[in-house]
Amino acid sequence: MSRFAPGDRVSVAKAFPPGHVRTPTFLRGLTGTVVRHFGAFPNPSLLAYGMSGQPPLNLYQVVFDMDDVWDGDGEYAAGDTVAADIYENWLEAAPQSNRKD
Amino acid sequence: MPHDGHDHDHATTFQPDIKEPSEEWEFLEIALRELLIDKGVVSAREIADTVEAWENKTPEAGAQIIAKAWTDADFKSRLLANGNSTVAELGIVFEGTQLVVVENTADLHHMVVCTLCSCYPRPILGMPPLWYKSKSYRARTVREPRAVLAEFGTDIPTSTEVRVLDSTADIRYLVIPRRPDGTDGMSVEALAALVTRDSMIGTATALQPDGGRTAA
Structure with missing residues (x-):
């Protein structure tokens, strides 16, 4: 059972826990849109320490507007995006109205 | 002891x-x-x-997959829906991670990076090039993708969305580059020769039949 569906707006936790973490720092605290749900995978932050990684976590592709990430401080065109694969325990539902376009 | 009349350091x-x-x-x-x-x-x-065996893997398997997708719409649909099971139809084994195939179009250009390390679809593209693993490529691609593309000689119109795919987890991405114009009727084998490694990462477009690059 996955919590989010394509099109949902989601925010990435602005958290900095120690250990093996797969959520890129540059996306923490930002809001993006779910593109697809890939299924559930063993939790990598547990697998890294020899544990089973159970229960598995839902994994989503989440896309972010470049402007929301870099606020103009980069070399991209209007409408360019960056997508990352983020586990469900890092995501919270966000208001749909935040969408800029 | 200098052997040819000068004193140099052979350690360098x-x-x-x-x-x-x-x-x-x-x-x-x-x-x-x-x-x-x-x-x-x-x-x-x-x-x-x-x-x-790993070092001997080459992007040929990837090129074979792309050429088949260019010529067989049903195959391409299955490939976009399920990479692992569809490449298995060609006898290609892709196990351990989920293979996700994305298609470049006139409206959307994907390019792949792994900002955390060096995740790469090795069973079908071989070992990643050194630049793919460099901190420079990893840091810059998510922030200045158009500058990185320009350094690869790849010019994507600003009307096309560039979407950088950061493979941060259990997914490995393969990009289907746009099929070059003027390739109607070419064999799958001849088409595969137009599919370069970089075009399957998204840092380049596919080759034209004359060896030039397709317009993005």
Whole structure:
């Protein structure tokens, strides 16, 4: 059972826990849109320490507007995006109205 | 003792040597490898053969997949829906991670990076190029993708969305580049020759039949 569906707006936790973490720092605290749900995978932050990684976590592709990430401080065109694969325990539902376009 | 009338330092050469192990993880790898060999779990030859087999993988399998997708719409639909099971139809084994195939179009250009390390679809593209693993490519691609593309000689119109795919987890991405114009009726084998490694990462477009690059 996955919590989010394509099109949902989601925010990435602005958290900095120690250990093996797969959520890129540059996306923490930002809001993006779910593109697809890939299924559930063993939790990598547990697998890294020899544990089973159970229960598995839902994994989503989440896309972010470049402007929301870099606020103009980069070399991209209007409408360019960056997508990352983020586990469900890092995501919270966000208001749909935040969408800029 | 100078052998040709001058005094130079032979310790300095232009060919960089492999660095002596110094990091904890390097010692850990050596210790684990030697233990596995001593205990007869694997042989030194088996390890070397496995390394060699991985180093011998090339992007040819990827090119074969793309050429098939260009010529067979049903295959492409299945490939976009399920990469692993669809490449298996061609006898290509892709296991352990989920293969996700994305298609470049006039409206959307994907390029792939792994900002955390070097995740790459190795079973079908071989070992990643050194630049793919560099901190520079990893840091810059998510922030200045158009500058990185320009350094690869790849000009994507601003009307096309560039979407950088950061493979941060269990997914490995393969990009289907746009099929070049003027390739109607070409065989799958001839088409595969137009599909370069970089075009499947998204840092380039596919080759044209005359060897030039397709317009993005």
